[in-house]
Amino acid sequence: MGKLLEQVSSPYDLKKLPVPQLQMLADEIRQLILDSVSKAGGHLASNLGVVELTLALHYVFDFKKDRLLWDVGHQCYTHKIITGRKDKFAHLRRADGISGFPSPAESQYDQFTVGHAGTSIATAIGMALGEQLQKNTGYRIQDTEKKPATSDERRETNKIVVVVGDASIVNGVSFEALNNLGLVKRQLLIVLNDNSMAIDATVGAMAKYFSKVRLSQTYEDLRKTTSNILEHLPGIGKSVEEAMERIKKSIRMVLPASQMFESLNVPYFGPVDGHDIGSLIKLFSALSQLKHPAILHVYTKKGKGFVPAGLQPGKFHSTGPFKMNGDQVQTLTDKDRPTFTDVVGKHLIELAEKDTRIVAITSAMCDGTGLPEFRKRMPERFYDVGIAESAAVDIAAGLARAGARPVVCIYSTFLQRSFDQIFQEVALQNLPVVFCVDRAGLVGADGPTHHGLMDIGFLRMLPNMVLTAPADQIEVRLALEFALAQDKPVVIRYPRDLVPPQKFVRAACSEPFRLGKSVVVRRAKGAPIAIVSYGSVLTEALKAAGLLAQEGLPADVINARFAAPIDQTIIALLGQGKGIITVEDHNLACGFGSAVLELAAAGNATSRKLDAVRLLGAPRRFIGHNSRKCQLMEAGINADEIVRTAKEMLVENQVGI
Ligand SMILES: Cc1ncc(C[n+]2csc(CCOP(=O)(O)OP(=O)(O)O)c2C)c(N)n1
Numbered sequence: 001m002g003k004l005l006e007q008v009s010s011p012y013d014l015k016k017l018p019v020p021q022l023q024m025l026a027d028e029i030r031q032l033i034l035d036s037v038s039k040a041g042g043h044l045a046s047n048l049g050v051v052e053l054t055l056a057l058h059y060v061f062d063f064k065k066d067r068l069l070w071d072v073g074h075q076c077y078t079h080k081i082i083t084g085r086k087d088k089f090a091h092l093r094r095a096d097g098i099s100g101f102p103s104p105a106e107s108q109y110d111q112f113t114v115g116h117a118g119t120s121i122a123t124a125i126g127m128a129l130g131e132q133l134q135k136n137t138g139y140r141i142q143d144t145e146k147k148p149a150t151s152d153e154r155r156e157t158n159k160i161v162v163v164v165g166d167a168s169i170v171n172g173v174s175f176e177a178l179n180n181l182g183l184v185k186r187q188l189l190i191v192l193n194d195n196s197m198a199i200d201a202t203v204g205a206m207a208k209y210f211s212k213v214r215l216s217q218t219y220e221d222l223r224k225t226t227s228n229i230l231e232h233l234p235g236i237g238k239s240v241e242e243a244m245e246r247i248k249k250s251i252r253m254v255l256p257a258s259q260m261f262e263s264l265n266v267p268y269f270g271p272v273d274g275h276d277i278g279s280l281i282k283l284f285s286a287l288s289q290l291k292h293p294a295i296l297h298v299y300t301k302k303g304k305g306f307v308p309a310g311l312q313p314g315k316f317h318s319t320g321p322f323k324m325n326g327d328q329v330q331t332l333t334d335k336d337r338p339t340f341t342d343v344v345g346k347h348l349i350e351l352a353e354k355d356t357r358i359v360a361i362t363s364a365m366c367d368g369t370g371l372p373e374f375r376k377r378m379p380e381r382f383y384d385v386g387i388a389e390s391a392a393v394d395i396a397a398g399l400a401r402a403g404a405r406p407v408v409c410i411y412s413t414f415l416q417r418s419f420d421q422i423f424q425e426v427a428l429q430n431l432p433v434v435f436c437v438d439r440a441g442l443v444g445a446d447g448p449t450h451h452g453l454m455d456i457g458f459l460r461m462l463p464n465m466v467l468t469a470p471a472d473q474i475e476v477r478l479a480l481e482f483a484l485a486q487d488k489p490v491v492i493r494y495p496r497d498l499v500p501p502q503k504f505v506r507a508a509c510s511e512p513f514r515l516g517k518s519v520v521v522r523r524a525k526g527a528p529i530a531i532v533s534y535g536s537v538l539t540e541a542l543k544a545a546g547l548l549a550q551e552g553l554p555a556d557v558i559n560a561r562f563a564a565p566i567d568q569t570i571i572a573l574l575g576q577g578k579g580i581i582t583v584e585d586h587n588l589a590c591g592f593g594s595a596v597l598e599l600a601a602a603g604n605a606t607s608r609k610l611d612a613v614r615l616l617g618a619p620r621r622f623i624g625h626n627s628r629k630c631q632l633m634e635a636g637i638n639a640d641e642i643v644r645t646a647k648e649m650l651v652e653n654q655v656g657i
Helices: 003-007 011-016 019-040 044-049 051-060 077-085 120-137 151-155 172-178 205-215 219-231 240-254 258-263 277-287 307-311 340-354 372-377 389-401 412-427 455-460 473-484 535-550 568-575 592-602 628-635 639-651
Strands: 067-070 160-165 188-194 268-273 293-299 322-325 328-331 358-362 382-384 405-411 434-438 466-468 490-493 519-522 529-534 555-559 562-564 579-587 613-618
Touching (some): 003 019, 011 077, 019 044, 051 077, 051 160, 067 120, 120 160, 219 268, 219 277, 277 293, 340 358, 340 434, 358 389, 389 405, 389 412, 412 455, 455 466, 455 562, 466 473, 519 535, 529 535, 529 568, 529 639, 562 592, 568 579, 568 592, 579 592, 579 639, 613 639
Parallel strands (some): 160 188, 434 490, 466 490, 529 555, 529 579, 579 613
Antiparallel strands (some): 466 562
């Protein structure tokens, strides 16, 4: 650890350093981030870009009482390092270490556990309104038993600062919030961190607008803007508001950048250099005194200070562990098999080459959803709509209505944003939109904001929706072929994982998909139990059946393939006196197993027969960051738990022949 960083364990230590030393501290922090992320993986490029910005914010504000909200939250590493989590930083994203996102459970410096884009401005508005109310009413509104606020509390207003990226500020939720910023009659500073990147280059009209502004600015202009603002800083006793009004006027004369925000009635300042700590400190000091919301537009460089990340910010947005040799990087993944994502991307291209109606849509996750090659080969049939999951689904609905075959590739956790669009514009119209739901299930180090544990639940209740999940590489192709041949919406869910090794691939899984039909992959004579798996957990079901067989306990293994509609032959097993263990990489509540139970209960199964159904899946609590393997173990979604459950059922004599 660098010499200066050793002295800094809190923002109070930081404030003791003279400003000229802060750049050296920034360099030491960059090194720590680089060391840690190269070992554990994480969001590298965005974090390297905001080191100076974060130090300047903490130098000026006191976030023990002021509030700092990070949009998405993936860029909070420097903030964590200087707010008491420096020593735990080596264990970033590990079970025994700290989360890669803000977490109030870890520190009072964090306001919300976040990981999804676009939320910061709206939550900041809520906090501002809450504090406004508190001040006006004289009561601490958070207390159930109202206690009068002390005079100190009434006098003092905590400052609120939001840091939001240029890709996240154009998210619908951000815009809805900006539209309501007028509700706030007090200080609220929005720092627009513009690095002209989402994960890839930003897309859309706003990105073009920002880029036009950027291109019209030389570095000298940025310096002029900064000094223009700084020159007008009021002396002691002079009105900050007045000075700011003059600054705004002089900037407005030379800069078009303010137009958009000013037309929304949000005072705009900038753009300024987001790596110039000294100037940022002065700017934040001045802006902190405003009595109304304002935006400061800063330019930063994603991946700053690490050449490979600077050259390929998309690749290093979120990276696995890697080894560094000077500026050369070697990725440390022992990837002897493709991921489900890779296979989806590959087959989608093959199918799109044969059927020109197929189009692919992603919301700022081209790389993550395996679409870069599709984009390269068929750019006219590829749409990246930015961080706009709701719009992505509606664009798909429109495309389907116009005769195309849209395939929407979205992570399960972000698809939650699109529920209403899936309901009304897709399911209610019964339109043939295919949803490739990536990262469905437990996701590992990104933790609870990113698990995809709810998609079966919120999708299977929608009429017309077909829900399917491939178990292996061959089934990915079959599921895609099946989905694209339907005249209705179809969901294909798959995890953040490698496809299963060859030894788990079964002949039954090469049969074409038939609507609502499961396949039997292992039949054991006289088996009292059937393990019914949904999706990639088939491998665990097969492992469990193997272990049980070694102990002389035969079990069938059925690959359900569909969670809606469910194969009736699965329910019929109960009538044959068999016990069923359902397995899924999803929440137990409202998942595949629940669907089996509902169907069994709706039929003429007796309650005794319902007792013969056991569900394995994630419990109804949030599962923290860890490796995916450990999370599956924690949730009891693995072969050992299947074996334990099977034995329990046999011992309890609930099943048997
Ligand atoms: C709703 C939602 N969709 C997608 C993502 C995935 N995602 C994480 S960071 C990111 C890019 C954010 O870009 P920007 O806000 O400009 O911040 P930067 O990384 O450039 O600092 C995306 C698309 C997300 N976190 N939330």
